[in-house]
Amino acid sequence: MSMQTFLLNGTSVTVDVNPDVRLLWVIRDMLGVTGPKYGCGINVCKACTSHINGKAFNPCSVRVGDIKPTDEVTTIEGLPATVGKDLHPMQEAWLEFDVAQCGYCQPGQIMAAVAKVKAARAAGHEIGDADFDEIRNVCRCGTYNRIREAITAGAKNM
Amino acid sequence: MGYLMAGTTLVVAADLSLGGSPAAAAIPSLPQIPELYDLEDLQTDAARPTAQLITITMNTDGTASFQLPRAEVGQGITTSTSMIIAEELDLPLDKVHVTLAPARPELLFNQLTGGSNTSVSTFTPIRVAAAIAKGALLDAAAIELGSIVALLTSKAGVVSAPDGSSVTYGELATKAASPTTKKVNVTLKATSKFKVIGTSQGRVDAHDIVTGRKQFAMDLQVPDALPTMVCRPPTLNGSPKSINNEAVVKAMPGVTDIAMVDTGVAVRAQTFGQCIDAIRALDVVWNTGSVEGESDATIKAKLKAAEIPLVVPQVPILAQTVDADFTFMFRSSAALEPNCSIADVRKDKATVWAGLKSPIVAQGHIAEAVGLPVSAVTVNVITGGGSFGHKLFGDAAVESAKISKAMGKPVKLMWHRADEPRQGRVHPMCTSRIRATILAGQVLTFEQRHTSVSTDFTHGLGEMLTSQAAALPGGLGNLGFSESIFLLTQELPYNFGLVTQLLNEVDLSFNTGSMRNIYSPDVACANELVVDQLAKKLGQDPLAFRLAYLKDPRVKAVLQKVADVGGWGRKMPAGTAQGIAVHKEYKGATAVLVEIDCRPETVNRQIPNAVAGPRVTKAVIAVDAGLVINPRGLDAQMMGGVSDGIALALTSSVHLVDGHFLEASWDNYFYTRQWNIPPDFECIVMPSDSQQPGGAGEAGVAASVSATACAYARATGTMPTTFPINHDQLSFTPKPFIPPVPESPTDGLSQTY
Numbered sequence: 001m002s003m004q005t006f007l008l009n010g011t012s013v014t015v016d017v018n019p020d021v022r023l024l025w026v027i028r029d030m031l032g033v034t035g036p037k038y039g040c041g042i043n044v045c046k047a048c049t050s051h052i053n054g055k056a057f058n059p060c061s062v063r064v065g066d067i068k069p070t071d072e073v074t075t076i077e078g079l080p081a082t083v084g085k086d087l088h089p090m091q092e093a094w095l096e097f098d099v100a101q102c103g104y105c106q107p108g109q110i111m112a113a114v115a116k117v118k119a120a121r122a123a124g125h126e127i128g129d130a131d132f133d134e135i136r137n138v139c140r141c142g143t144y145n146r147i148r149e150a151i152t153a154g155a156k157n158m
Numbered sequence: 159m160g161y162l163m164a165g166t167t168l169v170v171a172a173d174l175s176l177g178g179s180p181a182a183a184a185i186p187s188l189p190q191i192p193e194l195y196d197l198e199d200l201q202t203d204a205a206r207p208t209a210q211l212i213t214i215t216m217n218t219d220g221t222a223s224f225q226l227p228r229a230e231v232g233q234g235i236t237t238s239t240s241m242i243i244a245e246e247l248d249l250p251l252d253k254v255h256v257t258l259a260p261a262r263p264e265l266l267f268n269q270l271t272g273g274s275n276t277s278v279s280t281f282t283p284i285r286v287a288a289a290i291a292k293g294a295l296l297d298a299a300a301i302e303l304g305s306i307v308a309l310l311t312s313k314a315g316v317v318s319a320p321d322g323s324s325v326t327y328g329e330l331a332t333k334a335a336s337p338t339t340k341k342v343n344v345t346l347k348a349t350s351k352f353k354v355i356g357t358s359q360g361r362v363d364a365h366d367i368v369t370g371r372k373q374f375a376m377d378l379q380v381p382d383a384l385p386t387m388v389c390r391p392p393t394l395n396g397s398p399k400s401i402n403n404e405a406v407v408k409a410m411p412g413v414t415d416i417a418m419v420d421t422g423v424a425v426r427a428q429t430f431g432q433c434i435d436a437i438r439a440l441d442v443v444w445n446t447g448s449v450e451g452e453s454d455a456t457i458k459a460k461l462k463a464a465e466i467p468l469v470v471p472q473v474p475i476l477a478q479t480v481d482a483d484f485t486f487m488f489r490s491s492a493a494l495e496p497n498c499s500i501a502d503v504r505k506d507k508a509t510v511w512a513g514l515k516s517p518i519v520a521q522g523h524i525a526e527a528v529g530l531p532v533s534a535v536t537v538n539v540i541t542g543g544g545s546f547g548h549k550l551f552g553d554a555a556v557e558s559a560k561i562s563k564a565m566g567k568p569v570k571l572m573w574h575r576a577d578e579p580r581q582g583r584v585h586p587m588c589t590s591r592i593r594a595t596i597l598a599g600q601v602l603t604f605e606q607r608h609t610s611v612s613t614d615f616t617h618g619l620g621e622m623l624t625s626q627a628a629a630l631p632g633g634l635g636n637l638g639f640s641e642s643i644f645l646l647t648q649e650l651p652y653n654f655g656l657v658t659q660l661l662n663e664v665d666l667s668f669n670t671g672s673m674r675n676i677y678s679p680d681v682a683c684a685n686e687l688v689v690d691q692l693a694k695k696l697g698q699d700p701l702a703f704r705l706a707y708l709k710d711p712r713v714k715a716v717l718q719k720v721a722d723v724g725g726w727g728r729k730m731p732a733g734t735a736q737g738i739a740v741h742k743e744y745k746g747a748t749a750v751l752v753e754i755d756c757r758p759e760t761v762n763r764q765i766p767n768a769v770a771g772p773r774v775t776k777a778v779i780a781v782d783a784g785l786v787i788n789p790r791g792l793d794a795q796m797m798g799g800v801s802d803g804i805a806l807a808l809t810s811s812v813h814l815v816d817g818h819f820l821e822a823s824w825d826n827y828f829y830t831r832q833w834n835i836p837p838d839f840e841c842i843v844m845p846s847d848s849q850q851p852g853g854a855g856e857a858g859v860a861a862s863v864s865a866t867a868c869a870y871a872r873a874t875g876t877m878p879t880t881f882p883i884n885h886d887q888l889s890f891t892p893k894p895f896i897p898p899v900p901e902s903p904t905d906g907l908s909q910t911y
C-alpha cells in the first residue's frame with residue numbers, strides 16, 4: 001500500500017492503495033464518486049470516460065500510481081464547475097434533446113463529447129459527421145442520433 | 159371504481175374491471191391468434207385481479223407518490239407513469255414522484271416488466287387511482303373553502319373556489335384522508351381534455367443522468383457490501399471442483415474473502431480492480447460445462463433435425479414455389495450495465511438490491527437458494543442500465559445471495575464484461591424455413607417452421623406459479639409456454655391464403671432468454687425477405703406488393719408513410735439500395751424504410767477493434783402505437799429499435815466454438831456504434847384515435863432488422879440467409895479463457911484526446 005494523491009473535481013484527494021489499482025476503482029470504490037461507469041475495464045466501451053487535465057481519458061486503463069499529485073481528474077460530477085455554472089452547455093444540450101434512455105453510458109458520452117468538440121476546434125474545424133463517426137462510446141440503448149444532435153447544439157454554446 | 163384507503167394522508171387504490179374488446183377482421187386468411195388475443199392481452203388479463211393493490215399517496219408537501227410495480231430500465235416508464243398521474247390529478251409533472259416497488263408477492267402476475275406491456279396494462283388502473291385521489295381532494299376542498307365540488311377548479315396542484323379562495327393539494331392531503339377503506343366510483347378525464355398525455359416530455363430522471371447522480375445498483379453504498387466478482391469456468395456452465403492456490407490469492411492486496419459457489423469462485427475485495435487481479439491469479443480445477451465440444455455447426459445440425467416438416471399443401475400443379483431457409487445465430491442480450499446485485503444475507507433474513515423485471519420470481523429463487531422463507535427476503539428493485547430481456551432473470555441477484563451467505567458478509571456483485579457473452583443469457587440460435595406458393599398473381603399458401611434452441615421463459619408471467627410450470631423437467635412446461643408465447647405474438651400481416659406458422663424448440667442447455675422483441679425480429683426478417691422474393695416473382699414493386707396484400711389499414715398507413723417520407727423508389731447508385739418492411743405487434747404497427755451502402759469503400763472502412771461493414775445511411779420509421787403518452791419517449795424507443803435492428807442484421811452475434819462462446823467484450827461483440835448508424839434518421843409517430851396505449855419498448859426492432867436485410871439483399875443482389883451477415887468471418891482474436899477475464903490495460907494516458 002502507499003499514498004496516492006491527485007486532484008479530483010477540484011479537490012486534492014489522498015488514498016492509501018496499491019499504485020497498480022486502476023484509477024476507475026479508486027474513484028468509484030474508494031472515493032464513492034460513481035458518475036464514471038464500468039462497462040468493460042479494457043478501454044473499449046468508454047463508459048468510464050472522464051477528463052485528465054482537460055482531455056478525455058479512460059480511468060479503467062490507467063494505474064493510480066501513474067497519476068501525479070498535480071493532475072486534475074474531472075468526472076461528470078465536476079464538469080459544470082469547469083465552466084463555473086450549474087450545468088455545462090453539453091449537459092444542457094443533453095437535456096434539451098432528451099438524449100438518455102437508461103442513462104448508463106451517458107456520463108461517459110457527455111465527457112467524450114466535450115473533449116471531442118475541443119479536439120475538433122484545436123484541429124481547426126467545427127465538429128461534424130466525420131468526428132461523430134469516431135466516437136467510440138457504446139450506447140446499448142441506441143441513442144446515437146440524439147447524441148449527434150445534442151453535441152452539435154452543445155458545441156454552439158461552448 | 160376504486161378505493162379510498164384508510165390512512166392519515168390521502169391514499170387511494172384502483173380496481174380494474176375493464177372489459178377487453180378484441181377486434182376480429184373479415185379476411186381471406188383465417189385470423190391468427192394474435193389478431194384476437196395476443197401476449198399483451200394475456201399479460202393484461204393476468205394483471206387484472208390484483209391491480210387494485212396499486213396505490214397513489216398524496217403527501218403534505220403537495221407531491222404525489224407512487225410505487226410502480228415495474229422496472230425502469232431505460233424505456234421511460236417512470237416518465238410516462240408520472241405523466242398519467244399528473245394528467246389525472248391536475249398536478250405539475252415535477253410534483254409526481256414515481257419510484258419502483260420492491261418485490262411484492264401479493265401482486266402475483268402484476269409485477270413483470272416485459273412484452274412492452276407496462277403502459278398497456280397499467281394505464282387505466284393508474285388513471286383510476288389518480289382520479290379517485292382528485293375526487294377526494296375536491297371533496298375535502300369543498301368543505302375547506304365552504305363551496306361545492308361542482309364549482310371548484312383545480313390547476314397545478316391548487317383548488318380554487320369562485321370567490322377566489324384556494325387551498326393546495328398539500329394542505330388537503332391529511333384532510334382528504336379516509337379513516338376507513340371504502341369503495342368509490344370514478345369518472346376518468348375525457349381523452350379530449352388531455353393536457354399532459356400526448357405531449358412530448360423529457361425524461362423525469364434526465365437531470366440526474368446528465369449530472370451522474372442517477373444511481374444504478376453498483377452505485378449504491380450499502381454498508382460493508384464490498385466489491386465482489388466471480389472467477390468463471392472456461393466452458394459454458396462449467397463449475398468449480400477445487401482451488402489450488404486459495405491461500406496465495408487470499409493474501410493478495412485488498413482481498414478479504416474467497417468462496418466457492420456453483421457458478422465459480424467468488425472473490426470479495428476492497429476494489430473491483432483487486433477482484434480482477436485475484437480472479438486472474440486463481441488456479442481452479444473445473445468440472446465440464448453443459449455444451450462441451452459443441453459449436454455453431456453442431457447446434458445448427460440439431461436444429462435442422464428438429465425442424466417440423468413443411469407440408470406440401472394441396473395446390474394446383476402449375477403453382478410456383480418459393481422456398482427459403484434462414485439461420486439466426488446466438489446473440490448476447492447483455493446491457494451496458496453488466497449483471498450486478500448487492501446482497502446482505504443474514505441468519506434470519508436477506509436483502510437484495512438489483513435491477514429486476516421479474517422480482518417476485520427472483521425473490522422466490524433467492525429464498526430457495528439461501529434457505530429462508532420468502533417473507534424473510536426483501537428484494538429492492540433498482541433502476542437498470544438497460545435490459546433488452548436480460549433483467550427478466552435474477553441470475554446476479556440469486557448468485558449474490560449465495561455468495562453473501564457463503565462469505566457471511568454483504569457483497570456488491572458485479573459480472574466482468576467478459577462474463578456476459580461467455581456465461582450470460584443469449585438469444586437462442588434458430589432456423590426459419592418458409593415455403594410459399596403462387597399462382598396467377600396470387601399467393602396461395604405461406605408456411606413457416608421456426609426452430610429454436612429453447613427460449614427460457616422460467617420467469618413465467620412474473621410470479622412463482624407460471625414460473626414453476628415453465629421450469630418443469632425436460633423443458634416440457636417451457637416448450638408449452640414457448641409455443642404459447644410464439645402463437646400469442648406471431649402474426650403474418652398479409653393475405654397469403656393458407657398461412658401456418660409453427661415453432662419447435664430444442665432444450666440444449668444454453669442460458670437463453672427473450673431478447674428485446676422475443677421471436678419477432680427473426681421471424682419477421684425471414685418473412686419480409688420472402689415477401690420481397692414473392693414480389694419479385696410476380697414482377698411487382700416491394701411497396702406496391704405489400705400494400706396490395708396487407709390486411710390491416712394501420713399497417714398499410716405506416717408503410718405508406720415511410721415510403722412517402724423516405725422517398726421510396728428513388729434512383730440509387732449501384733451497390734446501394736432501399737429496403738422496406740412492416741411489423742404488427744404490441745397493439746400497434748411499425749414500418750421502416752432504410753437505405754444501405756454496400757460499396758467496398760464503405761464496407762472496408764478501417765476502424766480499429768470494430769466492424770465497419772455496410773452502412774445504413776438513412777432510416778425512416780413510422781409507428782402507430784395507439785394512444786401515445788409521450789411521443790418523445792416513443793421516438794427514443796424507435797431509435798433504439800432501429801439501432802438493434804441494424805446490429806441483428808449486420809454485425810451482432812456470439813460464436814460457439816468447442817463448448818464456449820468466443821466473445822469477451824465490446825471489441826468482440828459488435829453492437830451498433832456511431833460508425834454504423836444512419837446519420838439520417840427520422841421517426842414519425844402516427845396520429846391515432848385509439849383510447850388505449852400500445853407497447854413501445856420492443857416495437858421498433860422487427861421491422862428494422864427486416865428492412866435492413868431487405869435493403870442488403872437488393873443492394874448486393876443476393877438474399878442473405880445467415881444472420882448477422884458477417885457471422886461467418888471472425889473479426890477479432892479471441893481472448894484467453896483461462897484466466898477468464900482480461901487484464902485492464904495501463905496505457906490509458908497515451909490515448910487521451
Ligand code: FES
Pocket residue numbers: 037038039040041042043044045046047048049058059060061
Ligand atoms: S470501463 Fe473504461 S472503457 Fe469500458
Ligand code: FES
Pocket residue numbers: 100101102103104105106138139140141142143232494543544
Ligand atoms: S442510454 Fe443506455 S446505454 Fe446509453
